[in-house]
Amino acid sequence: MPDAALIQRDESDSTALPAPYLLFLGDTTEAAFAKTAFGLRDWASDRCIGEYALADATVTTGLEPMTPAHAARRGARAMVVGVANPGGLIPDSWLPPLVEALAAGLDLVAGMHVRLADLEPVREAARRYGRKLFDIRTPPANIPVGTGRKRSGRRLLTVGTDCALGKKYTALSIARGLQARGLDATFRASGQTGILIAGGGIAIDSVVADFASGAAELLSPDADPDHLDVIEGQGSLFHPSYAAVSLALLHGSQPDLFVVCHKPGREQILGHPGYALPSIEDVIDLTIRAGRLTNGAIRCAGVSLATNELDDDAAARVIAETSARVSLPVADPVRGGEAFERLLDACTS
Amino acid sequence: MPDAALIQRDESDSTALPAPYLLFLGDTTEAAFAKTAFGLRDWASDRCIGEYALADATVTTGLEPMTPAHAARRGARAMVVGVANPGGLIPDSWLPPLVEALAAGLDLVAGMHVRLADLEPVREAARRYGRKLFDIRTPPANIPVGTGRKRSGRRLLTVGTDCALGKKYTALSIARGLQARGLDATFRASGQTGILIAGGGIAIDSVVADFASGAAELLSPDADPDHLDVIEGQGSLFHPSYAAVSLALLHGSQPDLFVVCHKPGREQILGHPGYALPSIEDVIDLTIRAGRLTNGAIRCAGVSLATNELDDDAAARVIAETSARVSLPVADPVRGGEAFERLLDACTS
Structure with a gap:
């Protein structure tokens, strides 16, 4: 299995995400939609404590199943949404478990098109429990138009x-x-x-x-x-x-x-x-x-x-x-x- | 000269703009900056009721000059910003006439880099007078992912x-x-x-x-x-x-x-x-x-x-x-x- 320690990271542009992670699988039944969870398991296993799936889910990473409260007791600092639906939407059925994670003391990390910060119940719960929301899909501000200039390297x-x-x-x-x-x-x-x-x-x-x-x-x-x-x-x-x-x-x-x-x-x-x-x-x-x-x-x-x-x-x-x-x-x-x-x-x- | 009446429009289109228009020319003295106004005059003349220019302007579309209140009485539904400054900015001197148009019952339409909705006096006036702001460079919400499905026509x-x-x-x-x-x-x-x-x-x-x-x-x-x-x-x-x-x-x-x-x-x-x-x-x-x-x-x-x-x-x-x-x-x-x-x-x- 790949060793995450061998993947170089540029600390200067690190997003400083809180780890270790609990991986959230939602109600996913299609393994291809859970590639974020599998990727983290395989390439950043040292930062993955367990998985949390809803009752209807059939996909598993093989990591230990646990609730957000259990994960928090084991040292988890964030729950990562490890599945991506087509279009990057968050179904209403995911809102209670996302709020549950915030209530358990975990930050939330997601990379979907819909931003966690734009979901009112999630934003309100993060405020109430003093937790952070990381929308890693949101690109940096002020990206320039491409120039086509040949770069070195x-x-x-x-x-x-x-x-x-x-x-x-x-x-x-x-x-x-x-x-x-x-x-x-x-x-x-x-x-x-x-x-x-x-x-x-x-x-x-x-x-x-x-x-x-x-x-x-x-x-x-x-x-x-x-x-x-x-x-x-x-x-x-x-x-x-x-x-x-x-x-x-x-x-x-x-x-x-x-x-x-x-x-x-x-x-x-x-x-x-x-x-x-x-x-x-x-x-x-x-x-x-x-x-x-x-x-x-x-x-x-x-x-x-x-x-x-x-x-x-x-x-x-x-x-x-x-x-x-x-x-x-x-x-x-x-x-x-x-x-x-x-x-x-x-x-x- | 092209006949705008021949350009069909789909009235059911949710992105449809309120017409007819009053064309706002600001204080423009350089015809090249008024390409939008000239394009509307040439290709959509049936939806252009007149033009509104500030005292310092020297550029004209040849349409009838009129105030927003006059245009509203003639049936105008929106004032369109028909000029673009270098940098796409809206100078402070344009804020009073933009607010004047909202007060006269017209919506505002613009396609500049600066969004109308981000200009506090304009946003506030739109709220006060119950008018709409159309930033046509801003795409509609909830665009779906492409499907590749073959459409009829x-x-x-x-x-x-x-x-x-x-x-x-x-x-x-x-x-x-x-x-x-x-x-x-x-x-x-x-x-x-x-x-x-x-x-x-x-x-x-x-x-x-x-x-x-x-x-x-x-x-x-x-x-x-x-x-x-x-x-x-x-x-x-x-x-x-x-x-x-x-x-x-x-x-x-x-x-x-x-x-x-x-x-x-x-x-x-x-x-x-x-x-x-x-x-x-x-x-x-x-x-x-x-x-x-x-x-x-x-x-x-x-x-x-x-x-x-x-x-x-x-x-x-x-x-x-x-x-x-x-x-x-x-x-x-x-x-x-x-x-x-x-x-x-x-x-x-």
Whole structure:
């Protein structure tokens, strides 16, 4: 399991979130919507005390179930909303448990489009119990319009055939793997879970569209020539809802390298029946086509496959088949091994 | 001169603005700052009752000068700030006439960076007189995430090699031209000036990135099979700052047809030296490539050239040369004529 201590954090832009966390799962029955909770469990386990789910939930992180009061007695300082509904809404059924956490002495941390501070019962309870609300999806003020200016240092961006198939995991794994080799690499978070894990970053999808590429430029500033920023991608250029976010991140990141993330077996865009998943080759082609605008030298370093639903033999087979087909290193970072080392090699060349 | 009566408006649109308008010119002495007022006079004259200028103003639209009280008696429902100062600020000298309009029973409409609702004397007067403030750059609340669902009716989007080369003017001209032929077409505004002209719309560039394609979907709702929405484009897929806005508009508009707008002689992206303008062919190719995601039948209807800096012969030559090169109808809508009629033919086929 990844070691959170290996993920570098830039203390100067730390959001100073109160930890450890109790992870709130709501009434979620779809694992893909709980990726914040899973990401924190896997990459920041030292800061996760347990989970709190409503009666209808079927998803679990495997962490110890506990109430906010129990978690507070065990030392938790905040409850993190670890699930994201489409559109980032907070259903009314979540309000009582959120207020319960505040009453138990926990702060609240969330990364949804709806701000905790805009929910009257939550805001009122925070005031009453003297607790803080952290809306980490709210971008910093005064983001400039993107300039397209070439910055110093090197950049790698993870892109995808869809949402929710490992772009954050892959970026974290590559940053960790390169750091383990003694190289100068930094994970850069572009979404709420990544921000919780890294302790800093900008939720690109929450930035006003006119400024989204400017926000991506802020995310990976000028750096030493040998430094590599490993930037967490968002969405997909082939996603009917979120492609604009992906393009802003691509243009603003001006990556030298990108890694395509894909989940073998997924055939349709998640939540969009009728939208066929693009091929890995289509993603490579359009990413180069669009990415050339701000970095003429952009190229694909390899492919990251999420093989968690396959057995070892099937995973090895699809990794080998994909690598032969696209003529690039292909690996599942969760499985690691020689394949992943070859992918890391490609990220350093 | 364009006939505003030919620009259809959807009265059920929740973003519809109160009309007719009194145009406020402030103390403007520079015609370039009054482009909004001139655009309204030229494209929405049926909704412009008169103009109201302060004593120091030298710019006039030629509409009848009148006070807010006079305009209200003549049926005006709103005063529109028709001028923009550098920086988008509202000087203190404008506050008394803005309050005067509210006291006279008019709502206020503005599309500047500074929001009317953030000006304390204006906000207070609106409350006191029971009037509404419309900051048309502020998008409507609760825009949903884009779905990619195919909508009924037909759509045309204007796209561009850059910003500021006629995408709004082209869309207005095509909508007017088709309406003059008795066809069922509606101009759909995606920017502040277009919104004032159309009486409704959404400033796509002001929408949070995650919802930008959803906003574009709202902009051109389901319609009769023969109805054509002519949608004002924004930016360019090749613009290092704003390509994400353009992509969101392309995906959410799901156009059947698009018209590429270009200004002959412009060689670099405006304000971005070092960024070469893409060719018209590049724009056609990438627009089809990206637009196929939400409309597999997308195709280019033709090209609109802004030839205002060329003499008649040079304009005719570049129009003919471009048409021969791209094998599509090419016209300057401002010049009209046979070339523009052929472009309109292509928009109906």
